[in-house]
Amino acid sequence: TWYRSLIRLKKTNQALAHGSNVMLDTSNSKVLSWLRQAPGAPVVVVTVNFTSEPQTVSLAVPDSSGKTKTLLKTPGAADPASLDRIVLEPFGVYVEEVR
Numbered sequence: 001t002w003y004r005s006l007i008r009l010k011k012t013n014q015a016l017a018h019g020s021n022v023m024l025d026t027s028n029s030k031v032l033s034w035l036r037q038a039p040g041a042p043v044v045v046v047t048v049n050f051t052s053e054p055q056t057v058s059l060a061v062p063d064s065s066g067k068t069k070t071l072l073k074t075p076g077a078a079d080p081a082s083l084d085r086i087v088l089e090p091f092g093v094y095v096e097e098v099r
Helices: 002-012 014-018
Strands: 020-024 031-037 043-049 055-057 068-073 086-088 093-098
Touching: 002 014, 002 068, 014 031, 014 043, 031 055, 043 086, 086 093
Parallel strands: none
Antiparallel strands: 020 031, 031 043, 043 093, 055 086, 068 093
16 A cells, blocks of 8 residues: 555656655764655655664755755654654655645
């Protein structure tokens, strides 16, 4: 079900379907974070924990108001309050729209 949701999101979200990638927090070797942006569409941030331990990241997205909307996350994970503190479970994933 989760993978079907991911595939549906990739097909229906303009930034994910046609956007370009910009890497975020490139010095973090445990968590991969990037944003997808397409003209006229809200930015989408994807964050993936590649470790077996929980990880916390703080991301800065240029030209954003900081308002976020969860699009997809690891089942059972909590929604972060902001991009300033995203807590990822082991091997966790978080996808959010940023306005």
